[in-house]
Every structure is written in C-alpha cells, then in structure tokens.
Amino acid sequence: MTLAARLSAIDERIAEAARRFGRDPGEITRIVVTKFHPAQLVRDLHALGVREVGENRQQELTAKRAALGDVQDMRWHFIGQAQTNKAAAIRRASDVVHSVDRVRLADALHRAADDDRVLDVLVQVNLTDDADRGGSTTADAETLAEHVLSLDTLRLRGVMAVAPLDEDPSSAFARLRAVADRIRLLAPEATWISAGMTNDFVQAVEAGATHLRIGSAITGPRPDRG
Ligand SMILES: *Cc1c(COP(=O)(O)O)cnc(C)c1O
Numbered sequence: 001m002t003l004a005a006r007l008s009a010i011d012e013r014i015a016e017a018a019r020r021f022g023r024d025p026g027e028i029t030r031i032v033v034t035k036f037h038p039a040q041l042v043r044d045l046h047a048l049g050v051r052e053v054g055e056n057r058q059q060e061l062t063a064k065r066a067a068l069g070d071v072q073d074m075r076w077h078f079i080g081q082a083q084t085n086k087a088a089a090i091r092r093a094s095d096v097v098h099s100v101d102r103v104r105l106a107d108a109l110h111r112a113a114d115d116d117r118v119l120d121v122l123v124q125v126n127l128t129d130d131a132d133r134g135g136s137t138t139a140d141a142e143t144l145a146e147h148v149l150s151l152d153t154l155r156l157r158g159v160m161a162v163a164p165l166d167e168d169p170s171s172a173f174a175r176l177r178a179v180a181d182r183i184r185l186l187a188p189e190a191t192w193i194s195a196g197m198t199n200d201f202v203q204a205v206e207a208g209a210t211h212l213r214i215g216s217a218i219t220g221p222r223p224d225r226g
Helices: 003-020 039-047 058-067 084-093 103-111 141-149 169-186 201-206
Strands: 029-033 052-055 075-078 096-100 119-124 154-160 192-194 211-214
Touching: 003 029, 003 039, 003 201, 039 058, 052 058, 058 075, 058 084, 075 084, 084 103, 096 103, 096 154, 103 119, 103 141, 103 154, 119 141, 141 154, 141 169, 154 169, 169 192, 169 201, 192 211, 201 211
Parallel strands: 029 052, 029 211, 052 075, 075 096, 096 119, 119 154, 154 192
Antiparallel strands: none
C-alpha cells in the first residue's frame, strides 16, 4: 500500500468509529506521528494534505521543522517526554506540547517564552501504576492544570495520555475522560483529549478523544528504533 492509501484507509476507519459512537468525524483531529522517519516523509504527507504531525524527541523535531522551513501551514505537536533543560528548544519548535506532566516543566516552558506567542499545551496523565512512565497522576492532574492556567504564556487545551500495555484501553481511556471532565470545570475551553494510537484509536474515539496520534498504521514500520 502507498502512503496515500494507508492515510485514507485510516481516515476511513476513524470516520467509521466516529459514526459508530455517535461522534462527528469533523471534531476529531488525526495527528500523524512521524518520529524516526526522514523529513521527506513529512513533506510527502504535507503534499497529501496532512497539516498536523507529531514528534517525540526535541532534536528530531527541531531538525525536521528546519528542513521544512518553506512549509508554513504544518502544525507540529511535541508528544514525547520533555526534559526541563530542553524547554526552550521544545517551545521554539512546537505549536502544541502534549506532554506537560509536572509543574517544573510548565514553569520552564513559561520562562522560555521570548515573544508574544502563547503556547498550546496539554496536561499529560499517567494511566499506569508505574511512576516512571510520563504523566502526572490522575490525582495531581487538576492541580497541574490550575498551575498551567496561572501562566500567561501557556494556553491549556486539555489532556493527553498513552494507554497502558497491560489493561484494556477502554477502561484506561475512561479514567482519562473523567480527568478531562474535571479539568473542564476549571477551564471550559480546555476541551482537547489527545489519546489513541495505531492499536487503540477506536477505543479512544469511543471515550471522546478529540486528537488521535497515529504513527505506524500510516507511515509503515519505523526505521531503526521501530
Ligand atoms: C509513537 C507514539 C505514537 C504513535 O504510535 P503508533 O503505535 O505508531 O501509532 C503516539 N503517541 C506517542 C506518545 C508516541 O510516542
């Protein structure tokens, strides 16, 4: 299958899932995760109409964005674990940061602001019991959201999570949905739920995801670090 065929096959499955769960497909944004693939792939996706891409490492994001310097209308999503000392570089290269998982990182992204641009951010929630996985605990997420709301160079858009490997994604995403609902009471405009990857996007659509992060089903297997 060609890249174009894989892309349209996934979009058809997303639309089908949306219809099945009574959602409007137009309210679901499909982000293509291009990590480990060359910048040319991002260019090819752009030619196919893709305008939202995701990367999980700062250096790779920065390099690809520079390589596509002539492309103005691509939105770059940073979806990886972020080191505080990379905050300035992440801020510079990202339109949206999905992985704000601690107060220190929010503060670092805020301090790195060097123009009037307000950065869109999501609070990442850890749905596993493993504290080493990225994300704030479900209990801490609201406190973190409140902190983000106090920083005027950041705009809280919602929540993000990765489903655990050892649990049915539906129950995990239901917990994320509950956190999202509580945060929306604090910030009605924080409506985004970033959840769902190649193997669990249907369950994410069912749970109310507004942003799906889909890599390998569209790009094919990842080179090197698969
Ligand atoms: C790699 C990655 C994805 C995409 O994963 P696929 O299974 O290839 O669709 C989504 N979200 C995050 C945070 C990732 O690191």
